[in-house]
Amino acid sequence: MGERAAIILAAGQGTRMKSARPKVLHPVAGRPMLDWSIALAETVGCSRILVVTSPNAPAVSDHVAARLGPGNVAIQDPPLGTGHAVRCALPALAGFEGDVVVLYGDTPLIPADAVERLFQALAEGHALGVLGFDAIEPGGYGRLVTGPEGGLEAIVEAREASPEEQALTLCNSGVMAGSASTLSTLLSRVTNANTKGEYYLTDAVGLARADGQACAVAICSEADVLGVNSRVELAAAEAAFQTARRQVLMQNGVTLQAPETVMLCHDTEIAADVTIEPHVVFGPGVTIQSGTVIRAFSHIEGARIGPDCDIGPYARLRPGAELEARVKIGNFVELKKTHMAEGAKANHLSYLGDGRVGPAANIGAGTIFCNYDGYAKHVTEVGAGAFIGSNSALVAPVRIGDGAYVGSGSVITRDVADNALAVARARPVERAGWATAFRARMSALLAGKGKQ
Ligand code: UD1
Numbered sequence: 001m002g003e004r005a006a007i008i009l010a011a012g013q014g015t016r017m018k019s020a021r022p023k024v025l026h027p028v029a030g031r032p033m034l035d036w037s038i039a040l041a042e043t044v045g046c047s048r049i050l051v052v053t054s055p056n057a058p059a060v061s062d063h064v065a066a067r068l069g070p071g072n073v074a075i076q077d078p079p080l081g082t083g084h085a086v087r088c089a090l091p092a093l094a095g096f097e098g099d100v101v102v103l104y105g106d107t108p109l110i111p112a113d114a115v116e117r118l119f120q121a122l123a124e125g126h127a128l129g130v131l132g133f134d135a136i137e138p139g140g141y142g143r144l145v146t147g148p149e150g151g152l153e154a155i156v157e158a159r160e161a162s163p164e165e166q167a168l169t170l171c172n173s174g175v176m177a178g179s180a181s182t183l184s185t186l187l188s189r190v191t192n193a194n195t196k197g198e199y200y201l202t203d204a205v206g207l208a209r210a211d212g213q214a215c216a217v218a219i220c221s222e223a224d225v226l227g228v229n230s231r232v233e234l235a236a237a238e239a240a241f242q243t244a245r246r247q248v249l250m251q252n253g254v255t256l257q258a259p260e261t262v263m264l265c266h267d268t269e270i271a272a273d274v275t276i277e278p279h280v281v282f283g284p285g286v287t288i289q290s291g292t293v294i295r296a297f298s299h300i301e302g303a304r305i306g307p308d309c310d311i312g313p314y315a316r317l318r319p320g321a322e323l324e325a326r327v328k329i330g331n332f333v334e335l336k337k338t339h340m341a342e343g344a345k346a347n348h349l350s351y352l353g354d355g356r357v358g359p360a361a362n363i364g365a366g367t368i369f370c371n372y373d374g375y376a377k378h379v380t381e382v383g384a385g386a387f388i389g390s391n392s393a394l395v396a397p398v399r400i401g402d403g404a405y406v407g408s409g410s411v412i413t414r415d416v417a418d419n420a421l422a423v424a425r426a427r428p429v430e431r432a433g434w435a436t437a438f439r440a441r442m443s444a445l446l447a448g449k450g451k452q
Pocket residue numbers: 009010011012013052076078079080081082083084085104105106140141142143155157171172173174199200201202227
């Protein structure tokens with residue numbers, strides 16, 4: 001396999017999103033759409049990735065610079081069409097002799113094998129490969145005109161198409177591959193003599209054919225090449241991802257009791273024999289091992305969950321939550337950057353932030369790890385088999401020793417030794433007969449008032 005590059009087009013305005021945020025930075029399944037295209041380029045082995053963006057969207061340039069490097073940004077100013085956009089990226093590929101795939105920054109769900117088939121078509125001697133799909137409503141899509149042998153003859157934009165061409169349902173996804181030199185040669189010949197006055201990337205096909213070069217079309221499903229122009233289409237892309245990924249999880253042995261209510265992230269990893277109850281939301285960076293149950297209404301992100309854990313209902317696991325085997329996290333328990341060793345439990349109403357909880361330790365209801373003093377975060381350690389009584393506040397930095405007990409309602413500000421008991425609350429005071437005397441006094445008072 002020769003070297004590969006990707007040019008990702010993202011210089012469009014995206015005005016229909018009605019958003020201060022550039023369109024391609026809106027997330028699908030917890031990842032900006034642009035990053036889907038970048039990840040796709042990486043998956044198919046592109047060693048060079050260029051994102052074409054507008055000078056009016058510095059957030060996109062910054063994003064690309066942070067994700068890939070400043071040399072991976074190509075500015076198109078002004079935007080004169082898709083062919084012009086690709087040309088704007090070519091100088092950055094000077095000296096590159098491999099194959100190039102053109103992707104869009106607003107088309108997140110393209111499967112890698114579809115792009116792989118385009119590179120395959122180039123390897124078989126085609127000058128260009130185009131990803132096409134059969135559209136239910138071809139509308140504004142460019143139409144793919146094929147020859148008797150199925151080869152690609154031309155791409156005709158909808159607004160330039162004859163009635164016969166309009167009737168074609170095989171449409172252009174926008175994804176096209178060709179060698180860097182082929183694209184460079186063909187695009188230097190594309191003109192803007194069309195109804196939009198733009199340099200169309202799609203014209204490269206007709207020019208290649210006029211030179212007697214063969215072009216190929218690879219077919220994928222319409223859902224695979226869903227482009228996002230509006231919030232409604234953003235929701236459609238999200239739904240398409242969610243439906244497909246839930247199916248894959250279930251096929252792999254995960255129980256989803258109400259699949260349509262579970263929101264997955266692009267990188268959610270769930271092993272076989274995990275059960276997910278209804279209404280669970282996953283953010284990025286979650287892995288769950290076999291035998292674990294996630295109960296209803298839990299919210300989980302950045303968490304590594306071991307085997308045979310019991311989580312929720314109404315649990316919140318935030319980034320850095322690390323749970324070993326057989327950990328129990330019950331209702332209204334929030335974890336952030338906290339490690340729970342094997343068999344540790346926090347069953348009710350707790351906040352555990354910046355903590356390390358030893359094996360089989362028990363965190364009682366209402367325990368708070370007071371990790372923040374307004375300036376810095378501090379660590380709370382709870383030893384193996386320790387028992388934290390309900391409604392305790394552990395003021396970090398602090399360590400509760402192995403096997404130690406903390407009495408309910410304590411505020412612990414100093415380390416507790418192994419196997420000790422720490423109690424930090426006022427002793428109860430009991431006055432015998434006080435209540436009887438109090439009631440008698442109050443009754444007398446009320447009786448006195450009632451007479452008047
Ligand atoms: C394009 C294709 C059409 C295809 C459709 C698929 C052309 C001429 N037409 O049409 O055949 O069916 O996509 O969705 O290629 N962009 C730039 N710079 C520009 C213009 C566009 O970066 O100067 C980017 C946009 O941000 C977008 C992509 O290229 O990501 C496509 O541009 P758009 O204007 O939406 O093309 P369409 O008219 O939809």
